[in-house]
Structure formats: C-alpha cells, structure tokens
Amino acid sequence: MADLKLSAFAMAELMRVPAERRIGPVIVSEVTGLPYQRNTFRRLWRQIAREAGIPDEVQNRDARAGGITEAYTAGAVPDHIRSAATHGDMAINQSYDRESMDKATSVQRARLAHRASKRTG
DSSP states (O other): OOOGGGOHHHHHHHTTSOGGGOSSOSSOOTTTSSOOOHHHHHHHHHHHHHHTTOOTTOOTTHHHHHHHHHHHHTTOOHHHHHHHHTOSTTHHHHTTOTHHHHHHHHHHHHHHHHHHHHHHO
C-alpha cells in the first residue's frame, strides 16, 4: 500500500480519470474494463518501452529496485523499506498490517525530502 497523495506523478495521472470513475481499479484494460492480466500488461509495457527507446534489458520491475535504492540513500528506516517493498518472510502478513501504510508513507516522505534537499543543496 502507498499513499498516492505523496506522488505528484501518480496524482497527475489520477486526475486524468473522471471523479466518478475513481472507484475500484483505475489501471484497467481498455478492452475488458478489468485490471490487466499479468502477461498482457507485461507485453504491452514492453511494446511501449521499445517505442520509447528503453532497452530490452530494462524491465518494469526495475523501478521497484530503484525506489528501494533511493529510499536507503534517503535515510529511510530499513525495516520500513522492507515493509514497503513487501520483502521478507512476513510479506503476506504485513500486507494486512494496519501499520504498513504508515511505514510506506514514512518511506515516501523520506524519498521526497531527499529529492528536495538535492534540488536546494
């Protein structure tokens, strides 16, 4: 879980969806109106990535590693990063933990503060 209000990019994209359609899944297939099947999304992502000039060795999942790296560099609490990334033996249990949102928010805030400090310093 993540607090999308802390992501300017995600919020800008969400604002493109009419308010009355912001219930339930937002990223859905234009064909079915349902969330994409994993393989369909992966195939479409690769097609778009190639059109954008992104090399084949770069995968959609690489953004996760980048986010984790940025969080560590930003000084986020390691256990919070692990929780936000849903890594470790307790990943499934943590997805039900009410504190997981707070930990993910903590990671996002640390990343935003780190980016801001790089712009001003």
